[in-house]
Amino acid sequence: MLAIAESSVLFGLAAFGVRVEVQIARGIPSFDVVGLAEAAVRESRVRVKSALAQVGVDLSEYRVVVNLAPADVKKRGASFDLAIAGATLAALGLVPQEALSGVLLLGELSLNGAVHRTRGALSHLRGAHERKVPRAIVPAGNAEEAALVAGMDARCVSSLAELLEVLSGRADASLPASRAREPAALLREDLSDVRGQPAARRALEIAAAGGHNLLMVGPPGAGKTMLARRVAGVLPALTAEESLDVIAIHSVAGLLASGGAPAYGERPFRAPHHTASDVALVGGGDQARPGEVSLAHHGVLFLDELAEFRRSAVEALRQPIEDGHVIVARAQVTARFPARPMVVAATNPCPCGYQGDASGRCGCSAERVRAYRARLSGPLLDRLDVHVVLPPVEVSHLQSTARGEPSAAVRARVEKARDAQRARYLAGETTAPTNVALGTRDLGRVCAVDEAGNRLLAAAVDRLGLSARAYGKVLRLARTIADLEGSTALSAPHLAEAIGLRVLDRGAPSASRAA
Numbered sequence: 001m002l003a004i005a006e007s008s009v010l011f012g013l014a015a016f017g018v019r020v021e022v023q024i025a026r027g028i029p030s031f032d033v034v035g036l037a038e039a040a041v042r043e044s045r046v047r048v049k050s051a052l053a054q055v056g057v058d059l060s061e062y063r064v065v066v067n068l069a070p071a072d073v074k075k076r077g078a079s080f081d082l083a084i085a086g087a088t089l090a091a092l093g094l095v096p097q098e099a100l101s102g103v104l105l106l107g108e109l110s111l112n113g114a115v116h117r118t119r120g121a122l123s124h125l126r127g128a129h130e131r132k133v134p135r136a137i138v139p140a141g142n143a144e145e146a147a148l149v150a151g152m153d154a155r156c157v158s159s160l161a162e163l164l165e166v167l168s169g170r171a172d173a174s175l176p177a178s179r180a181r182e183p184a185a186l187l188r189e190d191l192s193d194v195r196g197q198p199a200a201r202r203a204l205e206i207a208a209a210g211g212h213n214l215l216m217v218g219p220p221g222a223g224k225t226m227l228a229r230r231v232a233g234v235l236p237a238l239t240a241e242e243s244l245d246v247i248a249i250h251s252v253a254g255l256l257a258s259g260g261a262p263a264y265g266e267r268p269f270r271a272p273h274h275t276a277s278d279v280a281l282v283g284g285g286d287q288a289r290p291g292e293v294s295l296a297h298h299g300v301l302f303l304d305e306l307a308e309f310r311r312s313a314v315e316a317l318r319q320p321i322e323d324g325h326v327i328v329a330r331a332q333v334t335a336r337f338p339a340r341p342m343v344v345a346a347t348n349p350c351p352c353g354y355q356g357d358a359s360g361r362c363g364c365s366a367e368r369v370r371a372y373r374a375r376l377s378g379p380l381l382d383r384l385d386v387h388v389v390l391p392p393v394e395v396s397h398l399q400s401t402a403r404g405e406p407s408a409a410v411r412a413r414v415e416k417a418r419d420a421q422r423a424r425y426l427a428g429e430t431t432a433p434t435n436v437a438l439g440t441r442d443l444g445r446v447c448a449v450d451e452a453g454n455r456l457l458a459a460a461v462d463r464l465g466l467s468a469r470a471y472g473k474v475l476r477l478a479r480t481i482a483d484l485e486g487s488t489a490l491s492a493p494h495l496a497e498a499i500g501l502r503v504l505d506r507g508a509p510s511a512s513r514a515a
């Protein structure tokens with residue numbers, strides 16, 4: 001007899017529907033899996049046979065052929081086990097075929113019949129919902145994800161015995177308990193903890209308002225890491241769709257199980273170590289996993305000690321940051337992951353960190369400082385829009401009992417500025433919902449500069465030697481500064497502040513310069 005179950009395979013976050021056909025006949029015992037199945041999929045026969053034996057189904061007198069269709073799509077992973085087992089039960093006449101139609105089956109079996117959680121369940125479920133598959137049965141370990149897809153009847157089982165009960169109509173699969181948590185990180189670390197550093201706070205606010213990437217330069221202990229950790233807290237709340245994207249990426253990376261994923265509604269904060277490999281940063285490897293730049297999608301990618309990162313790794317980040325996605329290729333399979341984080345980088349001004357310090361404690365030779373700076377220049381630096389130099393924290397600020405402005409107040413201004421940008425985008429005035437992504441033609445339309453502004457820009461190009469790219473960045477930043485102010489017009493003060501945020505275009509960063 002022939003029976004059919006529905007499952008799917010993932011390419012990046014995209015789920016591709018797979019029909020699992022099982023043909024069973026009496027004969028010399030065999031169990032074959034065909035249909036462009038990789039090793040882990042072919043091994044499912046061992047797991048499925050053993051798990052079926054646990055519920056009293058003996059296949060020793062049957063010839064079983066499993067066909068995964070369409071045959072031209074590569075099948076990988078162990079998540080077909082449940083569909084293969086379900087279709088086998090139907091082919092044996094132990095459960096009705098109708099119980100399987102319109103139901104996505106997903107999950108890996110262990111030899112004793114337990115159903116293990118699977119990576120990427122949320123992406124499988126969203127894909128099934130798009131294909132108009134109305135129901136799903138997934139591992140109990142994926143309950144959190146099953147609760148997230150609105151309009152999908154997703155249920156959970158924890159063993160093959162339970163699946164058998166459910167498919168034969170003797171029991172209901174359990175409903176996933178919705179564990180949607182309050183977004184916590186926004187409240188955990190607040191800007192009110194940061195003393196002084198007005199220039200850095202202002203730069204952070206502008207960067208967040210326009211989605212610009214931020215570079216902080218300063219001596220050890222000035223608060224760079226502290227500020228970076230608070231960027232996500234001033235960004236607007238995620239939409240439901242954005243939240244699902246974030247969780248889907250962490251699910252594919254296998255980070256949901258370990259608790260290493262943001263809660264629903266929470267923006268991710270990723271801070272890879274400077275020794276991280278190219279693959280760790282951009283993604284790839286045997287399993288085509290997402291890298292840090294994708295895990296930080298919709299959140300913050302913090303590159304601490306930027307000068308210490310390997311050149312090749314930084315180079316590898318360039319393309320994704322520009323394109324907003326990563327394409328990971330491995331034998332015959334390509335996976336596409338979104339990658340639109342806000343990049344926040346931090347560095348010391350010199351190897352010892354105290355270059356420009358009033359105490360004169362910096363002992364770095366001019367040659368060493370030059371070599372250190374040289375590591376900072378180049379492709380990635382070009383993409384860091386806002387530069388800010390942090391002086392050491394003044395002792396009077398540390399001694400003061402006054403707290404800094406809280407994140408919520410800053411977030412309110414950022415949200416307003418972002419609303420203005422979105423309104424222009426929705427009205428068709430621009431091609432991007434945030435200023436950081438404005439195209440050249442957009443700049444002409446929404447960054448019209450008056451005469452005084454033009455004179456200022458001309459002087460900046462002349463004296464500071466701004467490149468054409470830096471010129472465009474100044475315009476985008478000025479647009480954001482005007483949006484924060486609620487101004488539709490771009491005027492000279494906006495441009496002047498924007499030019500001041502491009503310190504590195506003027507050459508060497510130094511703490512004394514900012515003072």
Ligand SMILES: Nc1ncnc2c1ncn2[C@@H]1O[C@H](COP(=O)(O)OP(=O)(O)OP(=O)(O)O)[C@@H](O)[C@H]1O
Nearest residue numbers: 193194195196197219220221222223224225226393
């Ligand atoms: N502006 C500040 N306000 C209050 N506390 C601060 C400030 N700057 C630093 N600190 C204190 O110093 C600690 C170290 O700060 P942080 O790690 O942010 O420094 P950093 O600039 O990243 O230094 P490094 O260059 O060594 O990485 C913080 O945990 C905090 O306790």
Ligand SMILES: [Mg+2]
Nearest residue numbers: 224225304346
């Ligand atoms: Mg630090």
